[in-house]
Amino acid sequence: MKSLYKTTLQLLLKNKKRTMATILGVLLSSVLLFSMGFIFSTTRDNSLCDVWKEKGYQHAIFENIQESDMDQFEEKNLSWIVKIKDLSVTTDGWKKVTLSMIDQKGKSLFRLSEGTFPKKETEIMISSHYAEEKNWKRNDQVTIQNQSYQVVGIYNESKIRYYQEGWDASQESIYTGWDSSVDSFDVYVRYKKPTHAFFYIDDTAVGLKKKIDVHVYDGIRINENLLKLEGSFADSKKTMALYEILFVSLFILSFVSYFIIYNSFLLSFQERKKLIGILQSIGASKKQLFHAVYLEIAIIGIIGMGLGFFLSLGIVKVGILFEQELLESIGYRDIQLSFYPQFMFLSFAFLLFTLILSALSPARRAFKARPIENIRLNQEVKLKKEKGKSNKIIKKVFGEEGILAYKNMKRNKKKYRMALISLCTSMILWIGLGTIITQLVDEVEKLEETPGYNISLLLPYEPIQSNLVKKVTNLEEVKDAIVYSTANVTLQTTNESGYPQFLTIKSMDDKSYNAYLKKLGLKEEKAVFVNLEAKRKEDQIVGLQKKFDKEEDIHFEFCSYTHGENHQQKIQGCYYEVNNLYVTEELPEIEESWSDWTKVSKETLLVSERQYREILSAKATYEDKAEEEMYYNKEIYLITDGYKKLDNEIKTIGKESSLYEEVILPNYLNINMTLYNTHMLILGIKFILYGVLGLVALTATTNIINTVNTNRELQRREFAILRSVGLSIKKFKKMTLIETLFLGLKSWLWGLPISLGIVFFLRSIFLQSEKGTFRFPTIYFLTSMIAILLIMILTTIYSVKKIKKENIIETIRNDNI
Amino acid sequence: MEIVKVEGLTKIYGKGSNQVTALNDLHFTIEKGDFVAIVGASGSGKSTLLHIIGGVDSMTSGKVWIDNQDISTLKEEELAKYRREKVGLIYQFYNLIPVLNGRENITLPLSLGGQTIDEDFFKEITSFLKIEDRLDHLPTELSGGEQQRIAIARALLSKPAILLADEATGNLDSTASLEILEYLKRSNEQYGQTIIMVTHDNQLAKYAKRIITMKDGKIIGDERIQNHEIVI
């Protein structure tokens, strides 16, 4: 037994090339899987951490909840639920300090380095950083906002609002114990299954009467970014699409890994058939031979997977360094490398499974054969009657060498089949993952699309509007300006939950409005109902959850409501009616792109400035208020060539207003300046995606080279014999190249249709989601077709050069191992 | 005592129109300690017969008893044991393991069976075959004759019931061939080793005590050489 193990080991050592090729196969698969694991875990963990810092770890915050409402949270599959009441927010230097009351259930969300969780409203718990900064110790009596508190605990980790020891936060949270006499508070919840979160939130919202419309809630802050990262979208189709894409990627990856490894082992066993035969003939039992194979799997597996793991770790680490360099200018924090143990376990298990399966099936086949069959290297060479026609064509095109190459291929079908599968695998990998990555890049690049303007300003209050709008639009640097007014009105109709429906009405300045009417082909002034949702369904017009047969049937009535008992609302009376609408999906020029709040909502009524005034004054009259009290927004969009200069000018004007800090600045957006940050972030994401693509290209290329080389290696003896009977090196080269060409073209024949199938499947996934687009990956098809031939030919030329140097007799004599 | 008994042995290769009957209903026995040469035209089924007796090829029908054991009924593991312990096969191409040196190649069958090596016997064989000083070399570093002697030593070391040689000298020049034959003959005389040898060379066949002639998968001649003393 020992000597058989020794034989195995020595065989691996002696046949370095073969062993390296097999290890390379395992290595490639491991690198591919592990780096995907690293990239996925690292990206997700870091994004999660970002969201956690910015928005917290809860799935949703329900504001203004009373103790009597708490039963609405029962049986909602919660991971945790905590009541918090913010008592005060102050600034301490440049820090924002929030003092909040927290109930005992929050205890599990903190890790205390010292002391206890606060129980009374006179006790507080602070972060370790703040304790150090303030030099507050446990049991100290401190004063906050003229109130005296006792420090009872110091935490070094918080899940609810991000805190980790060593993190110098710009926000500090101080928590006091719960005072049960408090009448309303916020409820922070996290669900056990993020994918169910939207369902439960909706359920609770209905119970709390906080649901206004589909996905629209009053006083519920949903942590959408966190949920997205946890694989849950408000739009369940998106969740599905995400999983489908993940599934397809994983499928391609595992498919490719499996074939790379399988191929390596199959070739390795084919080469060793004779040796196996000899061992069998001198009495090695099947069991013993299998033991030797296990040893081989172990050695190759450990080396291949081990190297693969560390190599991918290295690759990802270098990638992170570059990424950090890239994002440094926009103040991105350190990126932490992470790797989910589940991923690690799954990858290892999958690789091991593949290894065993790949090694055992050719081994079993070889061991089943009679020893003499193995010794004689019997191959199932099936001689079919050759088609005279194709022979003639080949002879004409490629000459005698072509015939030789063609016959060689026909008769060594099995060997070539493996090579073919291997080449197709490379093709499918490149095209499949290439498609996914381009699609993702496209998606990301959409964020960078510039709108038709450079600066936007939203002014929510009347007092600052008229004056500022004039001043700003009249600035010298302004090339063009569009001004919108926006207000919400209540309709006579109610939605399915019994709430009155809202409609956003918008007006543009006359110039822009006329331009828009012209774009729509309207001759006279008309109210335009912009309906992005679905303009027409089955010949009917759908709007505000209603169906209309004709445009003329649509009319809106604007009404006033009174607040009654139990959140009930009753119509008080109506003050305005719009008829004769024009329904369209087309947006005004500037609306067609970008930022969410500049966009008209799905259903918006665009009217002239005159009509807009009319509506608002009718409302004011009816509700007996001054027109100035009508709440509405003004939006200004400016087009300029000198955004920096204009930026300064607007800020100077703005500063004259007392509301500059509170209102003007937060609603001011200089796109060119903001875009720089977005641009850098997109660059960062693209870097990751293209990094993955590079890795894929590397794997595919190495796989092709590996395949061609092994094929050559297997034929070395045959070629030496051919040469010994007088085939010149030149002719030999020609023959080999023709063979390569045949093989390459044949791989197109199989690889292209399969890839096409995968691409169409991906297409259906990407087109599922709303506004999905799909770009046919022509470039990947072309590159893979060309690259396969090119790499194969180059490898062949190189290997022929090496064979040229070989001693013919040595090669013939050397028994095939 | 008969060590080989063959009854109705038939071997058919291939299927349908490609069918070849390599052995056609053979019946014969071989006594223990005999030295049999099998001769016949190319393609007459000599190698096939030897391979079946050696347990490296399967039979289509019939029965073969070796040392009173019906090898047609043996299972995989038993067959491996049979190959390890009962037979020694020598091929025209020496079929040594290229990564093992001479010594390791010779002892491989025994170590596969987990048996200890009889060092005295090992020395005796290797000196008898004149390969003591070539044992540390890899097969590629040995001449054809030396490789073949290593293969013979490998076959002899496990003291097999029968030694099977398929054109064991086909690859060697006449001096080397005669030398190998001499070793075979001596092992037959010295150790009482039963030998079945396939050869093309009538001259070499004369070393044997009995010559079986085959044609088209059938035995057409079986003669015992009375006085087989031959002077080299």
Ligand SMILES: Nc1ncnc2c1ncn2[C@@H]1O[C@H](COP(=O)(O)OP(=O)(O)OP(=O)(O)O)[C@@H](O)[C@H]1O
């Ligand atoms: N694997 C095989 N498949 C099909 N036919 C085979 C196979 N092996 C041998 N044969 C056929 O069986 C017959 C006997 O072959 P065998 O090798 O036993 O002949 P041989 O007597 O040893 O010939 P030689 O003296 O040339 O070695 C031949 O006709 C041969 O073509």
Ligand SMILES: [Mg+2]
């Ligand atoms: Mg033969």
